Amino acid sequence: MIEFHTLQLLPDLSGALFIPEYDTLLVADLHFEKGSSLARFGVIIPPFDTRSTLDGLEDVVGRFKPKTLISLGDSFHDRDGPERLGKTERERIDAMAKQTDLLWITGNHDPDLPDDLPGEVAEQVALGPLTLRHEPTICADGEICGHLHPAAIIQQRGRRLRRRCFAANKRRIFMPAFGAYTGGLNVKDKAFEPYWKQRDFVVFMLGKTAIHRLPSRVLL
């Protein structure tokens, strides 16, 4: 449970975030069709990433049954991603749109989404005290964003463990990337620095069976 701007937020093991107050589920950085995007350049990694991401998404949607599902940008790895979706995968997205209202926030990878994609498209969304957008903004307050793919590293008993995580302070929550082929960036990386003072944040590391809350100073 994350208390954030008077709201109770439920982080999920999958990397999704549920907001009961608005019956809304958030996911970030799905990066659909990343595999086929790289394949165009001769890096022919397995093409099953969209399936895997959808498997995870259907599972979490099935569990929370939210009224609205919001994807916080970079839902597709590139502009042509929606066109390259396999038939089955496209049908699965259409089916999901029948169960829940889809809202796609645009990201730097997918600034334009095609009209035939089911659901609404927006650059950012205001939800009560919250602002949902893809890229973080320096002076924001009550912001939930994606973009940076946070991951945290700890060392315990001589072993290093690296996991995707939610990273949060009073003003902002970074969502972990949800996509099957999305890696993580260490929350201690320079890229995060502009967004907090003296690293005043906590992380919620995604384990296999539980989420672990840790202060930033124990992270490597």
Added chain:
Amino acid sequence: MLSESPSVNPQNDLPLVFERWFKSRGWRPRAHQLAILEQALDGQTCLLIAPTGGGKTLAGFLPSLVDLADNPCDGIHTLYISPLKALAVDIARNLEIPVKEMGLNIAIETRTGDTPQSKRQRQRYNPPDILITTPEQASLLIAHEGAAKFFGALKYIVLDELHALVSSKRGLLLSLALTRISSLAPCARRIGLSATVADPKLLCQWLGHGDNTAKLIMGAAGAVPEISILATREHLPWSGHSARYAVPEIYQLISNTGLALVFVNTRSQAERLFQDLWEANEDHLPIALHHGSLDVGQRRKVEAAMTEGKLRAVVCTSTLDLGIDWGDVDLVINVGAPKGSSRILQRIGRANHRLDEPSRAVFVPSNRFEVLECEAARVAAKLGEQDSEPPLGLKRDVLAQHILGCACGGDFDADELFAEITNSSPWFALSRKEFDAVLDFVATGGYALSSYEQYAKLKQTSDGRWRLSHPRLAQNYRLNSGTIVEEAMIKVRLVRAQKKRGNKPMSRFGGKVLGEVEEWFVEQLVSGDTFLFAGQILRFEGLQEMSAMVSRSFAQEPKVPSFYGGKFPLSTYLAGRVRKMLADPQQQKMLPEQVRDWLNIQRWKSILPKAADMLVETFPRANKHYLVCYPFDGRLAHQTLGMLATQRLERMGAQPLGFVANDYALAIWCVRDLSLAIETGRLDLTKLFDEDMLGDDLDAWLAQSSLMKRTFRDCAIISGLIERRTIRSEKSGRQMTVSSDLIYDVLRTHQPDHVLLKAAYDGAASGLIDVKRLGQMLARIKNHIVHKPLEAVSPLAVPVMLEIGRVPVYGEGDEALLAEAADSLIDEAMTLL
């Protein structure tokens, strides 16, 4: 390279100019040099096995030099392949001497990763007579469209230090390059040069082509080495890998001899010992350090100083195992475990610059078990027993790289390529089905979902031949080929210490490069940490771009103990000898008194197991119950056994908490009383150590294991699925990679029988988890488990028990560790949210 030889064949093929040259040097050609000349001029493929100092290198070149002296060649005449870059350069330099002295008009050049691009280009259209190169370069040379023309006139392929290549993926890739070269240059004869190996027949077969195996030529054996084990007056440590106790004695050995090579097993041991020796160095003897992480320039300086006779000792790792003689080494000191007989013989051979004089070596064990291992190795080395690894068999990832390489050289017919490859002994067992699966993988990824047809790397032309779909792929291939998958390395740069932590920027281009360390090691450092590197204690200042900035530190002890270096498992052969020694009081008489006492107390308190038996001890200690067993099968196999056995104990209700393994033993600790459980029959040791654990249990664990993911990464890189470097700009380079762990997870879910997963399983089974060795061990100990319940820890168990707390403890899931990290902080105020 050469010295006097006892026997000479008067009827030989040696031209007069060569005879004269030998004479002018006061030498006579050796029998094996003439034998190889005769065979090679006769068109035979041959393998010369001779000890170090036997004039092997010249023997390898002799047929080429003799042929070239009379018949100038248009195009490349001889391809000489050496496993080390540095060696190639030195061999070229050494070969130029006789060529010059005999006044032969022969062009000799090297081609390695360090050769400038312009020179490599020039070599392709204007090749030298003799090209000295590495296996990787050989693979690159066949991946060019002009390969057929380039190799057209080739007469000889000389493969040096073959024993060091054949058991690795490098050698396997080379075997494939050789099949190609043989097709391009059917007249080229192969000459192999090797140190003594366990089974020369396998090497002859490897070197041959199809049914035609190489003819074996044995050089005269060298004198039997003189080996002793350091008779220390100090207390012998129970465990650990620090020979610190023996530093004054090692120093004494160095001061009493001309040039000593001090071999250790890991880079961190080298750093530590070098540091300690300098502290003891009252006479300011020139002692140097040499290991793979040091800057190349620094290493070359040390090598040059050795050759010039300026040094008294060099502390080194396996980087000096191979190669020509860098100076006259008088004594080899091997610190730590010898690990294998062949390996240690190779090292001892470094002190063998005159074949008829024995080389001298002293073994310095760093703990009590190593005394046993040293004694076993001493006897084995004296008898000249070999335990070198057999050649590696087919690997799918290596095949994938070769297929793409062939396509870079021009279009090919699948039937022909398959026939060509299966001419090489490591690939005899390759089935057409497997070959086609790998070909499909190279072409389109081999995925069940055929969505990548349009992005295929290889496409079939109308006449059925396979060709590269885009020339860019050939460029990429050249950037990414090779089978050595290295950890990401970070340069270590020396800068001035920062006055205060924080804002003052470090010099942007500052700092002399001291060498490179693994990225993960640097990642765990925080600024202010001190560690040993390049023979000094350094203070970590921070990470800048891709460099670790360090300053000199005045600390007495480094804060961060060590960084990873090479680790070798104890060879099966030596392990067998150690087991026999434990069982035989007669053999123990050779051991130092401290060790004999230790074993005697073990015999009195517990059991010294028979050679065929595996002793299992159980005892309570500090509210936990321990099970310690002694298979002597190496740390990797023990770790795998530990992982699988704890799972079984879990199911048997013993509530295991963790385990730790070393090269000799495995210790597992549990909540439940194990002695009692075994006595009452609730715990059956036969079942615990049953071979069936290598079935489903192994698969289940392996699939989740990080070791498997590491192996998968290596396979993915070697097979070309993931690229190390791309020709696209650095900016977008980041976007072009996906972590191999993520690919592994996705692939395992959606296509568990994919060719690359098979390759990874294969690799892990023989590599990081050593399933093969574990399987042999479980078969061996079946019906030979001897259980001894004890009141307290036994003398034999002390070393492995001491490892607890020193090495990472396995068996506790990542989840538990995460929870622990969170729990230990649970009371701390969380004021942020």
